[in-house]
Amino acid sequence: SAVISQKPSRDICQRGTSLTIQCQVDSQVTMMFWYRQQPGQSLTLIATANQGSEATYESGFVIDKFPISRPNLTFSTLTVSNMSPEDSSIYLCSVVSGNQPQHFGDGTRLSIL
Amino acid sequence: AQKVTQAQTEISVVEKEDVTLDCVYETRDTTYYLFWYKQPPSGELVFLIRRNSFDEQNEISGRYSWNFQKSTSSFNFTITASQVVDSAVYFCALSGINDYKLSFGAGTTVTVRA
Numbered sequence: 087s088a089v090i091s092q093k094p095s096r097d098i099c100q101r102g103t104s105l106t107i108q109c110q111v112d113s114q115v116t117m118m119f120w121y122r123q124q125p126g127q128s129l130t131l132i133a134t135a136n137q138g139s140e141a142t143y144e145s146g147f148v149i150d151k152f153p154i155s156r157p158n159l160t161f162s163t164l165t166v167s168n169m170s171p172e173d174s175s176i177y178l179c180s181v182v183s184g185n186q187p188q189h190f191g192d193g194t195r196l197s198i199l
Numbered sequence: 200a201q202k203v204t205q206a207q208t209e210i211s212v213v214e215k216e217d218v219t220l221d222c223v224y225e226t227r228d229t230t231y232y233l234f235w236y237k238q239p240p241s242g243e244l245v246f247l248i249r250r251n252s253f254d255e256q257n258e259i260s261g262r263y264s265w266n267f268q269k270s271t272s273s274f275n276f277t278i279t280a281s282q283v284v285d286s287a288v289y290f291c292a293l294s295g296i297n298d299y300k301l302s303f304g305a306g307t308t309v310t311v312r313a
Contacts, residue, residue, distance in 0.1 A: 192242070
C-alpha cells in the first residue's frame, strides 16, 4: 500500500491562528480525503480533496473554515482556520489507490489553547 | 444515508480469552464495502479488512475472524486468544462502492489484561 506522510504530527496553537497540515503520498492515488477525530470520538469525514479543483465538503464543514488544496495526485493540504479550542482534534488524511482499501496517515494531533 | 452501530463501548478481557465485537450497519446502497480498522494507543489507524457486499464468506486471518451476515446487516469481528497487544479501539466502517467515503461506527475499546 501507499506510504502516507502527514506533517506536522502534532502542534499546539493559539486561538485565532491558522495551521496548514500536509499529506504526502509516495505514489499517485485516485482519491484523497480528510477526516477529523475529536477527543474520544469516532472519525468524521470533512471533505474529499479533488485534484485540480475545489474540494467537496460534507455537511457541517465549510471551505472558509477548512480550505483544502490538492495540486497533484500525491499531495494535499488541509488548513484549519481561525482556530478555537473546539478545533482540538486529530486530523487524518486517507487515500484510495485504484481498487485498494482506504489507508490513513498517522494523523496530526492539534491542540488549541 | 449510511449508519454504522457499534453498541459495545468497552470490552475488557483477560489474556487468551476470545472477544467478539459487534457491528450493525444501515445503507440504501445495494453494493457497498465494510471495513474494520484498529486504532492502538499510539493513535494511527490500521486497516484490518475490507469486505465487498457481494461476498458473504467468512474470513479468518491468524487470530482474527470476521462474520458477515447480510440478512441481519451485521459484520462482526472476533479476536481469538487475545493478547495485550490487541488492546485498542476498533472501528467498523461502511462505504459505497464508488465514492469511498467512510462512515464510521463509534468504536469499541478493547482492553486485554495480562
